Amino acid sequence: MKVTVEKKTGLEKDIKVFIDKKTISGHLDQKYEEIKKDVVLKGFRPGKVPIEILKRQFGKSVYGEVLDKILKDTTNKVLEDNKIKPAGQPKIDLKSFGEGKDLEYIISVTELPLIEVETLKNIEVDEYFVKIDAKETDKRIDQIAKNQNNFKEAEKNYASKVGDLVLFDYKAKVDGKDFKGNEGKNTQLIIGKDLFIKGFDKQLEGVKKSENKKVEVNLPENFPEKELINKKAVFECKIISVKNPDKVKINDDFAKNLGAKDLKDLKELISKQINDEYKNSLDIISKKQILEQIEKQKLDQLPKKFD
Numbered sequence: 001m002k003v004t005v006e007k008k009t010g011l012e013k014d015i016k017v018f019i020d021k022k023t024i025s026g027h028l029d030q031k032y033e034e035i036k037k038d039v040v041l042k043g044f045r046p047g048k049v050p051i052e053i054l055k056r057q058f059g060k061s062v063y064g065e066v067l068d069k070i071l072k073d074t075t076n077k078v079l080e081d082n083k084i085k086p087a088g089q090p091k092i093d094l095k096s097f098g099e100g101k102d103l104e105y106i107i108s109v110t111e112l113p114l115i116e117v118e119t120l121k122n123i124e125v126d127e128y129f130v131k132i133d134a135k136e137t138d139k140r141i142d143q144i145a146k147n148q149n150n151f152k153e154a155e156k157n158y159a160s161k162v163g164d165l166v167l168f169d170y171k172a173k174v175d176g177k178d179f180k181g182n183e184g185k186n187t188q189l190i191i192g193k194d195l196f197i198k199g200f201d202k203q204l205e206g207v208k209k210s211e212n213k214k215v216e217v218n219l220p221e222n223f224p225e226k227e228l229i230n231k232k233a234v235f236e237c238k239i240i241s242v243k244n245p246d247k248v249k250i251n252d253d254f255a256k257n258l259g260a261k262d263l264k265d266l267k268e269l270i271s272k273q274i275n276d277e278y279k280n281s282l283d284i285i286s287k288k289q290i291l292e293q294i295e296k297q298k299l300d301q302l303p304k305k306f307d
Contacts, residue, residue: 003078006106011087015078015107019070024103027066035062063099075107085112123293128282130275137271144258145250149190151243158242159206162192165243166204172235174219174228181224186240213237
């Protein structure tokens with residue numbers, strides 16, 4: 001292999017690579033020997049197909065595969081031997097190639113600029129330390145507890161209101177007819193959240209355990225059965241239970257439900273989480289300071305695509 005640096009303008013380089021046809025032929029013969037043992041052709045025993053037959057059958061594809069590998073391997077070697085670190089993907093321009101021919105091609109490459117480490121030694125960055133107050137951890141845990149849905153069974157003859165959880169079975173009909181997915185068991189919703197079908201849970205205000213309630217709503221735009229969209233459905237609901245919101249007790253059981261070993265472990269995990277949040281924000285500030293100072297460093301040359 002012969003390598004010549006033909007053009008050198010700043011960071012731009014054109015490198016000419018020449019590989020003689022004998023070397024190319026050697027790579028091709030090696031590839032044919034590899035595939036020979038796996039090729040099955042009528043009239044020949046496995047592994048005994050003559051190379052000339054293989055060339056007629058698979059010549060173009062074998063040459064293409066070998067050429068790709070040679071280009072990749074030699075390009076990497078040329079750049080490594082010449083201590084060239086490319087700023088982007090090198091461009092390959094084939095000048096001469098083909099079976100029985102020498103291979104000649106040009107590598108066009110843009111080098112990464114040389115940055116002297118000495119110029120970065122004077123960069124100054126503010127260093128931040130985070131200390132989390134125990135009150136911050138308790139406050140975060142209280143917020144988590146408030147977001148947990150916890151309910152207890154309501155008293156006998158209690159009438160549901162906004163914020164309560166209602167558990168019910170239902171069977172629905174449209175125009176007096178059943179439809180796919182018209183039944184539900186142990187369905188639960190929190191009155192006021194309006195997360196089932198729009199306007200549904202409001203009609204469950206005032207219901208009591210064990211009573212029946214008829215709810216009428218229009219089926220939504222995203223209803224699976226397209227022909228029923230916007231049609232009025234009548235839901236016959238059997239109220240199984242009504243539950244009132246119950247304050248979550250912050251204890252070891254609460255911590256275990258969140259995946260911690262106990263309350264002490266939960267506090268340590270939450271403290272670390274808060275610390276990491278602050279630290280990430282402060283790291284962004286530090287990185288900004290570094291980048292601002294690096295921008296002030298003057299480089300003689302930059303790759304065009306990054307200019």
